[in-house]
Amino acid sequence: MSERSQHLPFDLRSLEIFLAVCEAGTMAAAASALDMTQPAVSLSIAEIERKTGSLLFDRRVRPLALTLAGGLMRQRASALLAEARQIGPLLRETKRGRVPSIRVGVVDSLSRALISPLTKFLASRAGEVSVLSGLTATHAGELLTRRLDVFLGVDDLEELPGLERWELMREPYVLLLPRHAGAIQSLSDLKKLSKSLPLIRFSARSQTGLEVERHIRRLGLDIPRTFEFDSPYGVSALVAAGEGFAITTPLCVYEAQVSSKRIILSKLPGPQISRKLSMVARHRELGQIPRDLAEVARTALRATAIDGLKIGL
Amino acid sequence: MSERSQHLPFDLRSLEIFLAVCEAGTMAAAASALDMTQPAVSLSIAEIERKTGSLLFDRRVRPLALTLAGGLMRQRASALLAEARQIGPLLRETKRGRVPSIRVGVVDSLSRALISPLTKFLASRAGEVSVLSGLTATHAGELLTRRLDVFLGVDDLEELPGLERWELMREPYVLLLPRHAGAIQSLSDLKKLSKSLPLIRFSARSQTGLEVERHIRRLGLDIPRTFEFDSPYGVSALVAAGEGFAITTPLCVYEAQVSSKRIILSKLPGPQISRKLSMVARHRELGQIPRDLAEVARTALRATAIDGLKIGL
DNA sequence: AGTATATATAAGTTCTAGTTATACTTACCC
DNA sequence: GGGTAAGTATAACTAGAACTTATATATACT
Numbered sequence: 001m002s003e004r005s006q007h008l009p010f011d012l013r014s015l016e017i018f019l020a021v022c023e024a025g026t027m028a029a030a031a032s033a034l035d036m037t038q039p040a041v042s043l044s045i046a047e048i049e050r051k052t053g054s055l056l057f058d059r060r061v062r063p064l065a066l067t068l069a070g071g072l073m074r075q076r077a078s079a080l081l082a083e084a085r086q087i088g089p090l091l092r093e094t095k096r097g098r099v100p101s102i103r104v105g106v107v108d109s110l111s112r113a114l115i116s117p118l119t120k121f122l123a124s125r126a127g128e129v130s131v132l133s134g135l136t137a138t139h140a141g142e143l144l145t146r147r148l149d150v151f152l153g154v155d156d157l158e159e160l161p162g163l164e165r166w167e168l169m170r171e172p173y174v175l176l177l178p179r180h181a182g183a184i185q186s187l188s189d190l191k192k193l194s195k196s197l198p199l200i201r202f203s204a205r206s207q208t209g210l211e212v213e214r215h216i217r218r219l220g221l222d223i224p225r226t227f228e229f230d231s232p233y234g235v236s237a238l239v240a241a242g243e244g245f246a247i248t249t250p251l252c253v254y255e256a257q258v259s260s261k262r263i264i265l266s267k268l269p270g271p272q273i274s275r276k277l278s279m280v281a282r283h284r285e286l287g288q289i290p291r292d293l294a295e296v297a298r299t300a301l302r303a304t305a306i307d308g309l310k311i312g313l
Numbered sequence: 314m315s316e317r318s319q320h321l322p323f324d325l326r327s328l329e330i331f332l333a334v335c336e337a338g339t340m341a342a343a344a345s346a347l348d349m350t351q352p353a354v355s356l357s358i359a360e361i362e363r364k365t366g367s368l369l370f371d372r373r374v375r376p377l378a379l380t381l382a383g384g385l386m387r388q389r390a391s392a393l394l395a396e397a398r399q400i401g402p403l404l405r406e407t408k409r410g411r412v413p414s415i416r417v418g419v420v421d422s423l424s425r426a427l428i429s430p431l432t433k434f435l436a437s438r439a440g441e442v443s444v445l446s447g448l449t450a451t452h453a454g455e456l457l458t459r460r461l462d463v464f465l466g467v468d469d470l471e472e473l474p475g476l477e478r479w480e481l482m483r484e485p486y487v488l489l490l491p492r493h494a495g496a497i498q499s500l501s502d503l504k505k506l507s508k509s510l511p512l513i514r515f516s517a518r519s520q521t522g523l524e525v526e527r528h529i530r531r532l533g534l535d536i537p538r539t540f541e542f543d544s545p546y547g548v549s550a551l552v553a554a555g556e557g558f559a560i561t562t563p564l565c566v567y568e569a570q571v572s573s574k575r576i577i578l579s580k581l582p583g584p585q586i587s588r589k590l591s592m593v594a595r596h597r598e599l600g601q602i603p604r605d606l607a608e609v610a611r612t613a614l615r616a617t618a619i620d621g622l623k624i625g626l
Numbered sequence: 627a628g629t630a631t632a633t634a635t636a637a638g639t640t641c642t643a644g645t646t647a648t649a650c651t652t653a654c655c656c
Numbered sequence: 657g658g659g660t661a662a663g664t665a666t667a668a669c670t671a672g673a674a675c676t677t678a679t680a681t682a683t684a685c686t
Contacts, residue, residue, distance in 0.1 A: 007326070008326075008397055008398065008401070009324060009401050010325075010397075011324040011527050012321050012324045013320070013321075013324060013326055013674090014325075015322075026631090026632065026633090027632075027633065028631080028632060036674095036675070036676090037675070037676060037677080038632080038634095039633085039634075039636095039675080039676080039677085039678095040674070040675050041675075042632095042634060042635090043634090043635095043674080043675085044674085044675095046634085047673095047674095051625075052400075052401055052403075052404050052405075053405065053408075054404040054407065054408065055406065055630060055659090058597065059632095059634090059682085060682090061597070061681080061684095062631080062632065062633090062682095062683055062684060063632095064599060064632090064644080065596065065598075066598045067407075067598035067600065068407040068598075068599060068600040068602075069404045069407040069408070070411055070598070071412075071462075071595075071598035071599060072403060072404060073400065073404060073412060073414060075459065076396070076399075076400045076403070077400075078398055079396070080393065080397055080400075083392070083393055083396075084323075084393055085321065086389075087323075087363055087365075087389045087390075088321070088322050090385060090389070091365050091366075091367040091382045091385060091386060092365075092366065092367065093421065094367065094381040094382040094385055095367065095379075095382070097381070099381055099384075099385060100385060104522070114631080118652075146388070181645095198683080202324075217395050220576070253654095263644070278435055282384075283378060284371065284374070284378035284379060284380075285378075285379045285381075285383070285384035285386060285387075286381060287380060287381035289381070308608075313379060326643090337665060338665090339662085340663075341663055341664080342663095342664075348646090349643095349644070350644075350645065350663075351665095352644085352646085352647095352664085352666080353644050353645075354664095355663095355664060355665060355666090356643075356644085356665090359645095359665080360642095360643090370649085372652090372663095372664070372665090373651090373652080374652080375651090375652055375653065375655090375662080375663065375664090376663090377663090377664095398646080433684075461686080464654080468652080478630070491657065544683095
């Protein structure tokens with residue numbers, strides 16, 4: 001009961017009545033427009049005034065004049081009702097399996113491979129489609145704060161509850177070398193290479209960068225930090241320019257679209273590592289859409305990976 | 314009764330309950346958070362679902378999962394409630410004679426004279442102040458569609474009901490000539506002038522332009538249409554450049570701020586005409602504010618008109 | 627001032643949102 | 657797989673909000 005006091009000083013019905021009075025100019029006219037009696041309208045207005053503690057109309061004049069507070073209430077109330085009235089029809093849309101708007105985050109290294117097929121699919125399931133590129137870590141935060149509905153990236157946020165996850169594919173980390181570099185067969189070849197050419201790195205802000213770094217330490221390589229990039233294009237472009245070599249993945253290379261004449265992909269010597277690409281959405285909020293979306297993404301990634309092979313792995 | 318059917322399928326209270334369930338994950342938990350019983354929550358949710366015709370939760374799983382429609386409802390409902398909760402506090406602001414936001418239109422030719430004093434005054438009466446410049450005709454439309462609260466211009470919209478009007482001042486139309494032109498004493502001097510120099514006009518979209526045009530016809534002058542401008546600056550600048558002469562007003566000239574070395578203001582020969590500057594607001598919606606605002610505007614215009622005289626009238 | 631038109635108040639009625647009590651589901655655990 | 661704990665739905669009831677009719681009071685117009 002004590003809770004009730006902090007409640008809203010009006011409900012949508014009373015706002016409808018208030019607006020009807022604003023339009024009609026008198027309570028009596030509003031009452032007949034709303035098909036109710038004049039005292040009901042009078043009481044409803046009086047109730048809002050009592051609960052808000054503000055007079056909305058100046059009763060000393062006829063037709064009624066809005067007070068300062070009343071004018072403000074009119075602006076706000078009409079906006080509020082307009083939005084409220086949209087909701088019902090929007091809900092009905094979802095019954096055809098369509099959602100009014102959907103926002104998807106795609107990690108930079110997949111955007112070239114996925115943006116077009118995802119958008120095409122989503123257009124059939126949503127009225128408004130936003131596809132945002134960026135880092136997985138950023139997207140994870142945005143998913144949790146509801147600025148994104150789904151993201152596709154390299155972290156499945158295993159530790160967080162309330163999410164649904166789909167594995168899209170795994171891809172191996174590989175060596176990306178300038179065409180002129182010799183073949184790298186063994187770990188000692190790699191160590192030698194790292195003396196003559198710098199390692200072009202993914203920044204530690206990216207999940208991929210962190211994994212590469214961890215692996216380098218595991219291999220016992222101690223390579224100074226010279227170049228680092230947030231984006232797959234930066235890494236591949238520098239390798240293509242002969243400025244260094246990189247540890248990356250086929251899809252990252254595909255993403256960058258650098259000329260395949262200037263680069264070679266080769267197997268990483270020593271223990272193999274791979275990265276897992278996942279899709280993450282809030283638990284059961286989008287019905288069938290995530291499941292279908294994951295399938296579309298898998299198909300697109302498989303197709304791209306096959307193309308990616310042509311680069312020369 | 315038949316009316317009731319087209320009503321909104323929820324009210325603000327039921328949205329609060331719905332959101333509490335979304336956050337709590339179960340109806341029972343939401344009920345205790347809201348300090349009510351579980352069946353009440355269950356019934357409230359069921360009622361929204363019945364009225365919207367959309368299932369919001371998937372009951373076959375626990376904790377409850379949002380359906381497609383439920384996810385959408387969650388987004389919309391939380392936005393709607395956030396706005397609704399702002400209204401109460403905003404209304405309270407108005408009790409100190411302050412209004413949360415006010416939007417004022419000022420006709421271009423007064424903006425230099427008025428913008429600073431009006432803004433200063435409004436800052437004491439509103440939390441958010443917008444002052445927009447433009448043509449009176451545009452502002453009139455915006456006033457009626459509630460995108461403006463007040464405007465100051467050259468039309469008092471006499472024919473429209475539901476508005477309050479304040480006269481700010483009258484100012485005479487005058488001749489604006491390049492410094493090198495000879496004195497114009499009589500109508501025949503003016504006719505002669507119009508053979509050698511073009512008339513720089515206000516566009517017919519502006520109220521001032523229409524009045525000037527009407528007066529020219531009344532004087533029997535037939536002057537070809539060469540230059541026309543929406544803004545006072547355009548007109549004055551061309552006169553200052555020696556490209557023509559104009560029929561304008563002191564405040565329009567002041568507005569343009571062209572060098573007084575290049576221009577002369579002189580009395581219009583023949584019958585005198587003047588323009589009336591008015592302020593218009595929707596009837597009794599802003600309390601005392603319009604009355605005070607009009608006084609501020611009058612003071613500012615008088616001060617400017619005296620300065621304006623120094624230009625050389 | 628008198629009349630017509632609005633608004634406020636009073637008293638009674640209906641209907642809704644809440645209650646308690648209980649039956650039914652789902653999830654989980656041995 | 658059956659038993660148990662936790663959650664949800666349904667039924668029957670109640671308090672109070674939202675309306676109603678009836679009537680008193682205030683404002684505007686002539």
